[in-house]
Amino acid sequence: MKIGVIGGGQLGRMLALAGTPLGMNFAFLDPAPDACAAPLGEHLRADYGDQDHLRQLADEVDLVTFEFESVPAETVAFLSQFVPVYPSADALRIARDRLFEKSLFRDLGIPTPAFADILSQADLDAAVASIGLPAVLKTRTLGYDGKGQKVLRTAADVVDTFAELGSVPCLLEGFVPFTGEVSLIAVRGRDGETRFYPLVHNTHDSGILRLSVASDAHPLQALAEDYVGRVLDKLDYVGVMAFEFFEVDGGLKANEIAPRVHNSGHWTIEGAECSQFENHLRAVAGLPLGSTAKVGESAMLNFIGEVPDVARTVAIDDCHLHHYGKAFKVGRKVGHATLRCHDMPSLRAKIAEVEALIAG
């Protein structure tokens, strides 16, 4: 079976590493000459709107999936004429737009921060008056890793901010006094079977994920599964979805979804019986899903900007290096480490060890 992937970054790379042992081959459509998934499959170097290459991809593969949600709707629609596409155009349409996403949460009874659609500075001023400060203004589409958003704390922060974010459609979100950020990685098969990984505690810095720790019997696991299950079933979703929540007052408020494998699920490569990458491929290929149970206690630390010295990294017991083969650049995710230990105290000690390595 040959899988087409729109995007050829580290997620595509890890999909190929997981799918090759299932007998799958891969083709990546990515305009970047140095797409880091390219060494693991065929690389169609073309823009995402290039219909000739999209058609070529569709003709070559058995199905198409995505590495990121900001794929143009036209691309998805075009591909869907010729080849099965998972997740569906509808799921991508909703996940790529914060307004659609938040509206879906509201419609399904899933708690989410107060929000308002912002199409002008006047909209913003009115919404701030209604929702209050602090609040966060985010572009409705194309934001990632803290890009395309601004925290508004005082009235002065609001002035001209719509123009500052590019005068594009935005969403204003009320600030949530959260005590923690967690994500739930879920997978749903073509037949509707759904499985959930354990909730993951995430720590961000400057909007970029730094640390994910897989939880052990989290008290909010069942609640999170209930919320995510509603979205998956509503969208008749196929594949892996990541769902980010704020922990607030002992409950959960939905932040956002990613209709794809997700950074906060990278620990599953070593830390779960079947990784998010293999389970995404099983789902889209119509295969039975794999076990989402943990193997030991796991955490993931991102390498941002550069990968620490390889010899020093692999010298740490229980540490599994994932080097993305990308050029090092400030603020860029270029690799991660998974730690898998027998117990939580050992895991905490190892996290400190890798953090010290990163700090240099």
Add this chain to the structure above:
Amino acid sequence: MKIGVIGGGQLGRMLALAGTPLGMNFAFLDPAPDACAAPLGEHLRADYGDQDHLRQLADEVDLVTFEFESVPAETVAFLSQFVPVYPSADALRIARDRLFEKSLFRDLGIPTPAFADILSQADLDAAVASIGLPAVLKTRTLGYDGKGQKVLRTAADVVDTFAELGSVPCLLEGFVPFTGEVSLIAVRGRDGETRFYPLVHNTHDSGILRLSVASDAHPLQALAEDYVGRVLDKLDYVGVMAFEFFEVDGGLKANEIAPRVHNSGHWTIEGAECSQFENHLRAVAGLPLGSTAKVGESAMLNFIGEVPDVARTVAIDDCHLHHYGKAFKVGRKVGHATLRCHDMPSLRAKIAEVEALIAG
């Protein structure tokens, strides 16, 4: 770091899957147009004696390693002029010739079946008179998976047998009434550090490995490590070596070595903290070695001739499929499954389940 691999079969394929997350790239020299490692790196399609392509490989990579031991000595000598080669020419020279191998065992005080060098039918007749029957005649070089050998049970079996095996240099080995076959996978770094995986029980059928089960605190572990350590140190070996033993009268007799990653170590991908593939690459690259400790209880079942239906295979809990992407052909190793369970009784049950699947 770019690694050159002589041979582009499933061992090269699994080396690339293990090395890519370490940030390594791969080039495979293999004359086969459909070499199954090719999708995971550069494929130099050329004969092993093709000096132009060997030189190209040497120029492109940081070091060269091998997927099989039958590499022509001239190939190794030629490459060694331009690029580091691991394991060394000397280790390959010994491992590729059963006479050199058995002589090394004897010199190092490692018990091994009685043997005699056979260069003619007269040699064979004399050796049979001395060693007795039953015995096994094997070509000194190029044998694998039971090919290039014949079991001699009666005097009639001996007649013309030297010609039958091609009138090439052979070794006669006395038959050993073994109670089991075990292998020890070892890895030795450039600095001499050595680690051993748990002993593996192997079951063969028609000379082809069918089942490997990683043992739990095997009583002969220390003895096997002592024997294998002698060989590794004597050869100043770098990389993974597999050492096959017969279990005889509660002790061990050395059968043969493979100077490479080995089929009986495939279970380590899921079943050990660091797989034989990653450890081989760590060793040859001069990186610290990884832990050889088990993760749960593991076994490996080979898929010979064909891979069972993928959906039915991955539907088995605790079963990890490794499809080599090769054309199916009678007697050919085309994939394997690793089973990783919490305890031995569960493992036994799962082995039966996969065996039933294979039996179809």
